[in-house]
Amino acid sequence: MTDTSLDFRVTHEDLARFIQATLAAVGANQASAQAVSRALVTASRMGTDSHGLRLLPHYVQALQGGRIKGAPNMVFQRRLAATGCLNADDGLGHLAGYTAMEHATAMADEVGIGAVAVGHSSHFGAAGCYALAAAERGYLGMAFCNSDPFVLLHDGAKPFHGTNPIAFAAPVAGESPYLLDMATSSIPWNRVQQFGAIGRQLPDQVAADAAGQVSRVPADIAALLPLGGSDFGFKGAGLGGMVEVLSSMLSGMQHGFRLLPMGGPDMATPRGVGHFFLAIKPDAFVDEGTFAQGLAAYLKDLRAQPASKNARVLAPGDREWRCQAQRDAQGVPLDVANQLAYAELAERHRITPLSRLD
Amino acid sequence: MTDTSLDFRVTHEDLARFIQATLAAVGANQASAQAVSRALVTASRMGTDSHGLRLLPHYVQALQGGRIKGAPNMVFQRRLAATGCLNADDGLGHLAGYTAMEHATAMADEVGIGAVAVGHSSHFGAAGCYALAAAERGYLGMAFCNSDPFVLLHDGAKPFHGTNPIAFAAPVAGESPYLLDMATSSIPWNRVQQFGAIGRQLPDQVAADAAGQVSRVPADIAALLPLGGSDFGFKGAGLGGMVEVLSSMLSGMQHGFRLLPMGGPDMATPRGVGHFFLAIKPDAFVDEGTFAQGLAAYLKDLRAQPASKNARVLAPGDREWRCQAQRDAQGVPLDVANQLAYAELAERHRITPLSRLD
Numbered sequence: 277m278t279d280t281s282l283d284f285r286v287t288h289e290d291l292a293r294f295i296q297a298t299l300a301a302v303g304a305n306q307a308s309a310q311a312v313s314r315a316l317v318t319a320s321r322m323g324t325d326s327h328g329l330r331l332l333p334h335y336v337q338a339l340q341g342g343r344i345k346g347a348p349n350m351v352f353q354r355r356l357a358a359t360g361c362l363n364a365d366d367g368l369g370h371l372a373g374y375t376a377m378e379h380a381t382a383m384a385d386e387v388g389i390g391a392v393a394v395g396h397s398s399h400f401g402a403a404g405c406y407a408l409a410a411a412e413r414g415y416l417g418m419a420f421c422n423s424d425p426f427v428l429l430h431d432g433a434k435p436f437h438g439t440n441p442i443a444f445a446a447p448v449a450g451e452s453p454y455l456l457d458m459a460t461s462s463i464p465w466n467r468v469q470q471f472g473a474i475g476r477q478l479p480d481q482v483a484a485d486a487a488g489q490v491s492r493v494p495a496d497i498a499a500l501l502p503l504g505g506s507d508f509g510f511k512g513a514g515l516g517g518m519v520e521v522l523s524s525m526l527s528g529m530q531h532g533f534r535l536l537p538m539g540g541p542d543m544a545t546p547r548g549v550g551h552f553f554l555a556i557k558p559d560a561f562v563d564e565g566t567f568a569q570g571l572a573a574y575l576k577d578l579r580a581q582p583a584s585k586n587a588r589v590l591a592p593g594d595r596e597w598r599c600q601a602q603r604d605a606q607g608v609p610l611d612v613a614n615q616l617a618y619a620e621l622a623e624r625h626r627i628t629p630l631s632r633l634d
Numbered sequence: 635m636t637d638t639s640l641d642f643r644v645t646h647e648d649l650a651r652f653i654q655a656t657l658a659a660v661g662a663n664q665a666s667a668q669a670v671s672r673a674l675v676t677a678s679r680m681g682t683d684s685h686g687l688r689l690l691p692h693y694v695q696a697l698q699g700g701r702i703k704g705a706p707n708m709v710f711q712r713r714l715a716a717t718g719c720l721n722a723d724d725g726l727g728h729l730a731g732y733t734a735m736e737h738a739t740a741m742a743d744e745v746g747i748g749a750v751a752v753g754h755s756s757h758f759g760a761a762g763c764y765a766l767a768a769a770e771r772g773y774l775g776m777a778f779c780n781s782d783p784f785v786l787l788h789d790g791a792k793p794f795h796g797t798n799p800i801a802f803a804a805p806v807a808g809e810s811p812y813l814l815d816m817a818t819s820s821i822p823w824n825r826v827q828q829f830g831a832i833g834r835q836l837p838d839q840v841a842a843d844a845a846g847q848v849s850r851v852p853a854d855i856a857a858l859l860p861l862g863g864s865d866f867g868f869k870g871a872g873l874g875g876m877v878e879v880l881s882s883m884l885s886g887m888q889h890g891f892r893l894l895p896m897g898g899p900d901m902a903t904p905r906g907v908g909h910f911f912l913a914i915k916p917d918a919f920v921d922e923g924t925f926a927q928g929l930a931a932y933l934k935d936l937r938a939q940p941a942s943k944n945a946r947v948l949a950p951g952d953r954e955w956r957c958q959a960q961r962d963a964q965g966v967p968l969d970v971a972n973q974l975a976y977a978e979l980a981e982r983h984r985i986t987p988l989s990r991l992d
Contacts (some may be wrong), residue, residue: 358716359918388717389747393919406649416879433942436935444876446883454879456872462862480864481839488942503862503869506821507837511861512816513839514950517936518802521774521812525804525928528920533935559716561751562886570883577794577891578875583845584791592872 284615285607285633290319293334294618294630302339303346303366311371315401318408320608323599326456326464327402329610333617334399334538335368338396341543344368344398348599352379357387362394367545373419373551380555381415383424388560394551395527396498399423399538404457406553407445411453416573419443421534422523422549427461427500430510431486435499438532439464439520443503445593447558449568449574452600455593460516462502468497481505511619639859642973643965643991650675652988653690660697661704662726669729674757676766678806679929681957682815684758684822684907687968691975692757692896693726701899702756704724707974708794710737715745719885720752724904727758729807731777731909735764736796739773746918752909753885757896761801762815769803769811774914777801780881784859785819788868791846793857796890797822798877803951805916807926810958813951815861818874822841827856837862865935881911 293314299309312335320328338344338478348367352375354360360379364372376392383390400406409416423438439459446454462482471478473492482505485491486498490506524531527550536547558567580608581589603609610618610630622629657667667978670693678686696702712718718737722730734750741748746941758764759779767971768775770870796819804812821919828902829836830852840863842858843849848864861870862867882889885908894905961967968976968988980987 298883315957356744356746356915358748359915363918369656380792386714387745388714389749390716390748391914391919425755426991428942429936429939430948431943431945433946436947442873444872444879446879454875455677455955456876458872462866464870481863483864484942488940489955505839505863508840508861510948510950511820513815514802514816515800515811517950518814521804521841521929522800525925525932526914526916527917528924528928531928531932531935533932555715557714558884560714561719561749561884569884570886570889571879574878574883574891577889578787581787581794582791582846583789584786584842585789587789589787589790589794590868592868592875605801622848 284359284610286630287633288317288321288604288608288611289609290631291320294622294627295329297627298336298621298625299339299346299562301627302336304339305347306346308368308371311374312368312401315370315380318405319402320451320571321600321603322462322596323355323603324404324596326404326466329608330614331399331401333621336621337540337543338398342438343543343546348393350375350401352376352392354379354383355449358389358391362392364394364397366396366398366474369398369549369551370405371395372402373406373553374409376551376553377409377417377555380553381410381413383413384557384560389443389554392553394553395529395548396546397549397551398547400551402457403441403443404445404455404505407443407457407617408453410555411445411447411455414447416447416558417443420519420522420552420553422520422535424535424537425533426465426503427513427516428488428509430483430502430513436533437513437516437520439500440516440523440532442515442519446571448571452576452592452597453593455596460503460512460519462503462505462512462628463500468494468539478588490535510609523613526552604629641869642968642969644988645991646675646679646962646966648686649678650968651685652985654979655985656690656979656983657697657704659693659985662771664698666704666706666726666729669732670726670759671736672732673728675758675764676763679958679961680954682760682762682954685867687966688972688975689757689759694979695901696756701901701904708733710734710750712737712741715746716818718750720750721753721781722755723755724756727756727909728763729974730755731758731764731911732767734909735777735913738911739768742773742913742915746915748913751910751915752911753883753887753906754904755907755909756905757907758909758918760815761799762803762813765801765803765815766811766813768968769805769813770914772805774805774916775801775803776912778877778880778910780878780887780893782893782895783891784823785860785871785874786842786867788845788860788871792827794891795860795871795874795878796882796893797858798874798881798890798965800877803974804929811951812929812933812949813954817938818861818868818870820861820863820980823856823858826852873921881908893920893936897914934942958973
């Protein structure tokens with residue numbers, strides 16, 4: 277984001293109001309609109325801008341095109357005491373995600389672990405939102421999702437896996453949760469576009485050209501490398517594969533390679549995205565208090581480690597919660613592209629525009 | 635390994651016989667000796683030499699030193715329908731691992747998922763062995779383990795995490811299982827030693843000197859980098875942290891940073907290693923056959939992908955099963971160091987030496 281863009285800031289409450297009103301205007305029911313708003317605002321507050329407010333125009337397009345249903349009939353079936361599946365009926369992935377994690381934590385409360393595979397779903401924003409939803413209730417949460425192909429296999433020449441994210445969150449007594457939310461590629465696809473726009477070279481070992489050769493020139497990029505690059509990408513690709521097995525195979529959906537592209541042009545055909553959610557109850561393994569004490573001791577040791585670069589080492593989530601505190605105080609910034617997109621949505625759907633903070 | 639070393643090859647049956655006899659000679663009971671032998675032979679057959687037969691002298695030392703009990707009283711407690719904990723009573727981690735995964739699959743059979751946290755354990759060899767044990771019975775298996783510090787945090791200057799492995803296996807109809815077994819560093823510690831011994835530079839972005847600066851000179855290396863290197867090591871470090879939370883905190887053990895070093899010199903004090911195992915029943919989410927069909931379709935698409943380097947792309951496990959077929963036909967090789975170590979064990983414990991294949 278440029279400096280100018282930081283001048284346009286809004287409260288997250290106003291952002292949530294706008295997102296919900298816009299989605300309602302294109303046919304989303306209240307539960308769907310609230311779930312999307314919760315996920316996008318969560319991501320935007322913590323600085324995960326790739327999965328925050330910028331996605332709203334995309335969801336509007338998908339709802340209007342018919343790919344996604346604004347009033348789905350999602351059906352949960354508990355198949356065994358610790359497991360179930362959710363048919364998301366081509367609704368918004370955010371509603372599917374929060375709903376599935378709610379069932380997962382309810383089962384975990386009863387039997388120690390709960391897992392839900394979700395089929396017939398759609399893009400759900402940041403995987404971390406759903407892991408976080410579990411951690412906020414006192415459970416360890418994990419979330420996985422397949423996605424359309426952008427990432428090479430190790431030694432591969434053509435995109436095969438999506439950026440297939442892994443999210444993991446754990447409750448921390450008296451603090452915000454521990455939160456890891458990572459793609460199994462080194463960078464997201466929109467990083468290539470961002471670097472291209474400002475004429476900057478990519479880091480080494482993160483992307484490749486159409487022949488599968490590593491390249492740092494944004495204009496030449498046809499695929500991302502799996503995490504680990506040319507030498508160790510079998511690890512990133514293996515993790516991407518694990519996400520595929522959990523998200524696609526346990527939900528009975530097609531694997532990511534065969535998914536229609538998120539970006540269209542077809543905005544009418546449901547994509548059948550698959551997710552997988554896991555909730556784990558700490559006290560189902562150790563006595564009450566043991567987990568919290570252990571995690572606090574671990575985080576204390578971790579944060580006391582010396583850094584190599586005059587920086588501080590951080591636990592997963594530390595950067596995000598710091599950003600959230602700052603944005604809660606100063607507002608969530610919109611870059612120029614998002615300012616324009618949101619102004620257009622306001623006009624087209626007759627919604628009170630976002631109120632710019634002074 | 636040098637060419638010469640390949641001249642000394644043994645059958646895996648003979649290797650198992652030798653391992654069991656040696657462990658029995660230093661006080662391991664039958665269940666413990668069989669578990670270690672199963673794990674080491676599995677790793678050696680599939681070419682995971684870092685976690686195969688070379689570890690036997692280490693376990694002998696730990697049993698003789700008193701750090702590990704050869705006849706432990708391991709106690710499993712099922713705490714809820716899907717969860718339990720195993721107190722490994724400072725026995726061999728391999729017995730703990732196979733025992734825990736057996737309980738996990740039994741619970742998964744009943745309620746869909748089963749998870750077991752193991753405390754008071756010891757080094758268990760390759761994490762993949764236990765994930766594989768689940769897959770061989772038709773379940774998805776996951777295994778995690780903490781370990782003593784070798785790996786920097788992202789931007790860290792001192793080792794904090796162990797190489798904290800993640801293993802994931804899935805049953806494939808009519809084939810050997812899908813098997814991912816990875817450290818959350820790019821390379822294992824003994825790779826540094828191997829490269830040093832042959833005067834070779836390390837790959838870039840895998841290790842650092844005592845100041846936490848990236849270095850490729852084996853003699854200068856004081857720590858490994860997390861998977862992802864200087865730029866993206868927050869992902870490898872985050873995965874290492876996830877392993878820590880599952881293995882240390884859910885088992886009530888100390889986290890890896892505070893573990894006594896595996897290599898000694900103290901071979902008398904139990905280390906209190908923690909593991910975490912998860913078993914997932916595919917039919918607990920989708921109808922019978924759906925999972926197998928989906929995985930077969932995925933693997934077919936994967937293996938048909940074009941490669942960038944005149945190679946073939948591989949699914950996790952493909953390389954290992956190919957190696958296993960070869961070693962089952964031609965024997966498991968011992969390099970010179972292992973030939974000497976095994977000869978010494980044979981002499982010291984009056985065990986019939988390994989029988990060298992022609």
